Amino acid sequence: MTGARTVTVHTLDAGAVTIPEPAWCLGHPDEPAEYRSDVHHTGPEHLVDYDRRATLAAELVEFPYGDHPVPSSVHLEILIPAVTLDPPGLQALAAVLDEQAAEVRRLALRLAVVRAGGDW
Structure with a gap:
């Protein structure tokens, strides 16, 4: 990984841990992680609210x-x-679940790009 950024994360059990940071990572808190195994990278949250029927x-x-x-x-x-649903409500929920399945498929494609070295 040429030109990769590195970040130092402080932990209570292993002290300062320097790791490569992916471009998609939003950063790390200043306070120490409890354990080295808790050190992680997190990207932006992707939130889709489907008319309050279901949230992804x-x-x-x-x-x-x-x-x-x-x-x-x-x-x-x-x-x-x-919720308790009647037949039209069940159909509406099924439509929402179809939309969510399509979104999960899009996320799978984006993740495949990241794992191949591309951008999120």
Whole structure:
């Protein structure tokens, strides 16, 4: 990785840890991470609210020093509030889930680009 930025993150268990920082990383907090394995990179959050029926939240992450290191990946949460639905409501929810599936596919393509060395 020629010309890659590096950042020093302070931890309570390993002291200062210097790591390469991907271009998509939003930075690191000034306070120490509790453990070296907690050091991670986080990209911008991607939030899509589908008419309050369901929310998709995703962000690019990487945990280089985890107990099981995680390469660039997407952390994803899909939040669907508990509801009781009639047939039209079920159809509307299914449409939202179809939209979310399409968004997850787009995120998969973007992640593949990042893992191949491209930009998020």
